[in-house]
Amino acid sequence: MGAKVRPYLFYDSAVSVCATCLRRVEAKILIKDERVYLEKWCPQHGRERVLLADDAAYYRQCREVYVKPPELPQRFNTPQHFGCPYDCGLCPEHMQHSCLTLVEITDHCNLRCPICYAESGPHRPGFRDLATVERMLDAVVANEGEPDVVQISGGEPTLHPAFFAILDAARRRPIHHLMVNTNGLRIAREPDFAARLADYQPGFELYLQFDSLREAVHRDLRGARLREVRLKALEHLNPRHLHHAGGNGEERAQRPRARRDHRLRPDPALRAGRHLPADPGRRPPGRLRSGTRPADLERGAPAHPRAEPAVPAR
Structure with a gap:
C-alpha cells in the first residue's frame, strides 16, 4: 500500500x-x-x-437511496450532435421530463432588480406575440402530453398586452396546474386585475415575489421600496382566495398581516451569486444584517442606507 x-x-x-x-x-x-x-x-x-x-x-x-427510474418526455427536441451541454433542448440523453416548464413571454419589466438572473427591466422592451406563445405552449404539450406545471413568466408577464389571451390559450390545453410569476405591482394597483385572475381557478396559482416586508431587504434585492405594494397585493388577493406561493417564514412569523395569510406559502430562496460576493467553494452566510452591501462585506463594515424610490401601490 x-x-x-x-x-x-x-x-x-x-x-x-x-x-x-x-x-x-x-x-x-x-x-x-x-x-x-x-x-x-x-x-x-x-x-x-x-x-x-x-x-x-x-x-x-x-x-x-431516493432514486427512481427517469420519466421520459413524449418526444425529444434536439438531436445528439456535440454532446452535453451543447445539445440541450431536450436531447435523447436527457434523463428527465420537464416537471415544471417556464414559458417566458417578455423580457420587459417594471422593476430593476439588481439580482435578476434574466437581466429584465424597463430597458428591455418587446413582447412575444400571441401566435409565438401558443407555439411554445403547443411544444410543451407535445413534449409532456399533459404537463404537470406550467409557469407563465418574463420579465413581468402581467405587462404583456395579450396577457389574458395567453392565460386563455394555456387553459385550452391539458395543463394540470397553471402559474404566473409576478412581482405583484399590477395586482396591487388594479383590484379588477386581481378579480379577473381569480376566474382562472381552480388549478391556478400566483408565484408572487414576496421577499420581505422590510424596506432594507427590498432596497438590496429589488432596488425600490415595496412594502406598501406587497401589502396592497395581499389585500386584493385574499378576498378572492387566490393561492400564491412566495414570501419567507421569518417574515410570516414577525408580521401579523403576513402570518394571517394562509394562502401565502413560504418558498426557499436560491442564492445564485448575484446579490453577494460568492466563494464557489464555500456556502454563503445564512443571514445578513439589513442594508449589508457586497462592498461592505469585503471591508467588514456596515453599509449606509441608500435612498431608493418608493413604488406607489396605486
Whole structure:
C-alpha cells in the first residue's frame, strides 16, 4: 500500500463546463470534511473546485437511496450532435421530463432588480406575440402530453398586452396546474386585475415575489421600496382566495398581516451569486444584517442606507 493518501474521498466522475470559458471539461465529485465538491480541470484555466452540498450524508442518500427510474418526455427536441451541454433542448440523453416548464413571454419589466438572473427591466422592451406563445405552449404539450406545471413568466408577464389571451390559450390545453410569476405591482394597483385572475381557478396559482416586508431587504434585492405594494397585493388577493406561493417564514412569523395569510406559502430562496460576493467553494452566510452591501462585506463594515424610490401601490 502506498504511503500517500489523497485528503478526500473520490465519489464519482462528471462532465461540467469551465466557469471562465464555458468549455466542456472533465470533473470529479469529491467528499471532504462532510462536504461534497465538484473539481473541474480546464486545459486553459486550470482547476476549479465548487461546493455541491454541505451535507455529504444527505447528498449520498439522494444519489443512492431516493432514486427512481427517469420519466421520459413524449418526444425529444434536439438531436445528439456535440454532446452535453451543447445539445440541450431536450436531447435523447436527457434523463428527465420537464416537471415544471417556464414559458417566458417578455423580457420587459417594471422593476430593476439588481439580482435578476434574466437581466429584465424597463430597458428591455418587446413582447412575444400571441401566435409565438401558443407555439411554445403547443411544444410543451407535445413534449409532456399533459404537463404537470406550467409557469407563465418574463420579465413581468402581467405587462404583456395579450396577457389574458395567453392565460386563455394555456387553459385550452391539458395543463394540470397553471402559474404566473409576478412581482405583484399590477395586482396591487388594479383590484379588477386581481378579480379577473381569480376566474382562472381552480388549478391556478400566483408565484408572487414576496421577499420581505422590510424596506432594507427590498432596497438590496429589488432596488425600490415595496412594502406598501406587497401589502396592497395581499389585500386584493385574499378576498378572492387566490393561492400564491412566495414570501419567507421569518417574515410570516414577525408580521401579523403576513402570518394571517394562509394562502401565502413560504418558498426557499436560491442564492445564485448575484446579490453577494460568492466563494464557489464555500456556502454563503445564512443571514445578513439589513442594508449589508457586497462592498461592505469585503471591508467588514456596515453599509449606509441608500435612498431608493418608493413604488406607489396605486
